[in-house]
Structure formats: C-alpha cells, structure tokens
Amino acid sequence: MKGFLLSFRSEFYKSRKTLGFWGSIILPLVITLLALTAFFVKSGDFANKPGILLWIQFSMISLGSMGTLLLPIYTIFVAYSVNNVEHKADTWKTIFSLPISRWSVYGAKYAYAFFLLFICMALFTLLNIGFGNLLSVIKPELKFNEYHMEKELAQVFFKLLLSALGILSIQFLLSLLWSDFLKPMGFGFVATIVGVTLASQKDPWKYTYLLPYSHPMAAIKSMVKNQHGPADRFEIAVFTQEVYVSLIVAVIVFFAGYFIVQKRSVK
C-alpha cells in the first residue's frame, strides 16, 4: 500500500506540469464557461423559463458535448498521457527497478488516470451548479434559483465517469504496450466513432451495449428513469446496462493488463 501511495504521489508530481493534468481542469472550465457566456449573452431567450428547463438546457451543453464525443476522446488522451510520460523519458526501466512492487506501480498509474477523469467530472458538476447559480444572480431573469438539481447533476456526471471506465482500461493497456502516439490514439478514435455512431441510432444494434466506446453516449441516452410521478421531478438511472458492462470490462482489462505487464520484459 505504501508503494502504491508513493507511486500515486509521484504520478501527480510528474504530471502536474503536463497537459494531461491541466486538461482535466481546462476542459470542464472551458465548456462550462462557454455555456455561461451563451446564457449570459442570450439571457433574453431564456428569461422567465421554468428553473428545471434552464438547468436541463444549461447542463446539456456539458453533458451533450461530453457524452457524444469529448468524454471518450478525453479518456483516450488521459490514458495516453499517463503512460506517454514514461515512454517519452524512457523511464519504464527505472520505474520497474525501484524497490516497489510492479502491482503498486501499475495500480497507481491506473488510479491516477482514474483520478484525472474524476477531477474532470467533479469539476463539471461543481462548475455547472456554480455557474447556474451565478447566472441567477447576475441575470435575475434567469430563474436558476427556483429549482435545485444538484443531486441529479452529480448523479449524471458520476454515471458518465463510470461509463468511461471500460474505455479507460482498454486505452490504458494499449498506451502502456504501444509507445507511439498513433496506434493507441488511432485505435481509440476509430472505436469511438464506431461506438458513437452505433449508440446514436434511433434503434441501435442490440449488442451496442457491449462496445465500451458507445457507453458514454448510451449513458446519456438512458439517464432519465421512466417514471409516472409529477412532471417537474425526475430521477436519474445511474446503474444501467451499459454502466455495468463498462465496469465489468474495466475490471477484466485492468487485471489482464497487470498480468501482461508482469510477464512482459521492460525494454
């Protein structure tokens, strides 16, 4: 455990000056700032709309862009950047000759990639909530303050995070095994386009849920529970079929990756 924590700390120390780390802050900041600007500039279009509608429209700018393409691409990039720092510096040999178990090194690296995704999703949640409330203060005609959906927003972004873990595990392993940029990124892009295309169909292929790269899109599509209650309340379905598949793929590929790494020679 100590080796894991030391390795995790080292991951932060190494990446704190890289785009891999700052991307997890810049991406939610830029997208939510764009949403804030759009609502601020076009406040007349949204004036006096019900709070629930404002929140949905406002948060869908983040959710829509992340769910369709950005989250898979960002996940691919995070997995690449965490491993690329070692490929670029030729430091695998020094990392694996440290008196720390390979399990700790591998586990900490994966955990750090997960941590970056978590930071990204947490910031999306916080910035959406924060900027929504800010808009109701600076533009009183925008009635964000009349409705609260903090819990639902947190649930949706948590669901998105879980739905990206299958992609994270696969891309993490590919980026670890392949030192070049093109192979893991190329594979990821193609798989994402296929996944998004399949998941965005009105009547998707029945096995689409098995493809991890379709999960973020499918997660957005299945986020609202079918309900019969009042129209101004809705519930978020977090643990849907694609989330379960994503988690199962993540766990299987994570452990398979470890056994590959353990047996593999370090060049």
Added chain:
Amino acid sequence: MVIRTQGLSFSFGNQQVVNSISLEVPEGSIYGFLGPNGAGKTTTIKMLLNLLQAGEGSIHIFDKELKSNRIEILKQIGSLVEQPAIYQHLTGKENLMNRAMLLQVSEQRVNDMLSLVQLTSAANKKAGQYSLGMKQRLGIAHALLNDPKLLILDEPTNGLDPNGIIEIRELMMRIVKEGKTVFVSSHLLSEVEKMATHVGIINHGKMMFQGTIQDLQNINQPHIFIETDNSADAANLLKRNHIDITEVENDYLLVPFTSKQQIGDINNLLVQNGITVFGINKKHKDLERLFLDITQSN
C-alpha cells in the same frame, strides 16, 4: 559474492543474446563487465535488475535469489541502464526529487547528489536542455540517491568528456572505499582497467574471461618486439630458423618470448644476416589488444 549467476541465458525470439553466463562479483570490487557493442551486456544487466525474465539459470544478489526477494534486493541497488532516463519537462532537481519521493530519501540527500555530480548550478534548469554529459551525471546521481550497496552502471561514461570520465572513475573508486560494490559495463577496456579489480569479458552472449585484473595480465603472454630496416626479410629469416612469428607489420614484428637468451640469439641472427636492428625488447600486449584478441577469438 554480491552477484552470483549460474547458467544465465536469454533469447529474443530465436536469437540467443545471453548464453549460460556465470558471473561472480565479489563484495567491495569494481567489476568491469566488458564486451563489444551488442555482446549482451545490457541484457545481462537488465536481468540482474529483474527487468528481463531470464530464460534459464539463476541470479543471486547479496546471496538471495532475485525473483523471490526482488524488493529487498532492489532496495540496496542503484542503477543506470543505457542512456539516462530523465523527464525532460522537469528540472534536474525535480527529476531527483521525484525519485527521492519514491525511495523516501530526504531533500538534503538530493542536494548532496546534485553537488556530487556538479549539477547544483543547473539544478533548476529543465533536464531537456541538459547536454549529454549533464544528463549522464544526473543519471549517476539517480543511481546514487538511495546510497546503494551495489551500484550497477551500464556504460556510465557515454557522452562524457575526458574530465567527466576521470571524475566518474574517481567517484567509483571512492564508493568502493566505503565498502560498496560497483558493477560497471563498458565496451572499452582502457576505460575500466585503471580502476577495475575484477573483469568479465563477454562476446556474442558468452563469457570469454572472468577473473581479477591480475589474472587478465597473467594470460597476457610477453612477446619480443623487433624493429628492423626490413620486417619481411627478418620474418623470413626467423622462419627459416624455426622461430615462430606472431605478427609482422611494416615497421616491426612480434615473436613469442621464452627467455632473455632468446632475445640475444635473435639479435645475433638478424645482424649476422645483414639486417639492421633498430630495437629489440620484451613487451606485453596492452590490455586493449588482449581484449580485442579475446573478443575476436569467438
């Protein structure tokens, strides 16, 4: 023995890179692990660090089996394998701090190492802007950070200028005086002969020689070095008189040494047959030539 391997072998696919190597590195020694480029030195070193899984054979370090005591053994080893592994986007000091964090070593030790390898003034410069020599010195600082009992250095003087080479040599000799062991690979015997106490010579994955530097000197048979006005005529004359010739060059020839009397006899023979002798004396081949002979004999 600090390092003891038996029948160590490794193959990349069908290519046998290391073939049944049995290393014996005594405590407190500077062991020069020599061989031409591609001989299998780095592969052997990577097996010693458990980076490559040996195909066959066993590795014992500090009298413990490597695989089952990996962490305990690696705690006492400092290593530099091939070119230094350095994060280019971090400064020299940050690179060391990162490793110090992993090894739980203090910042003071980092500063001491920077000073030892004379990088204090460049400590806050991005490592990507370092010269090759500076990177090499930073790599050595990395290897020394945990105050290891065994230092494994793979071609540590690559990219260093003559002063840098001397500094590294002195550093290794200083380390050994503290009771530590240094295992250093090189493709140049001249680089390690001044400091090595023990030598292992490897070629095409096979161990060609292993012993003390004195043992290496002892197998170095002396020769009679003869300078004449006509090497070819002199060589023919000696051959006609049943004297073996080792080597004939334009300006000298070599004959295996047997006794001082033999030197006088050869001199007389040459002079009496009208060959002018400019010089004749007993000579050892330098170790570099011996090294080449050993590695080329495979």
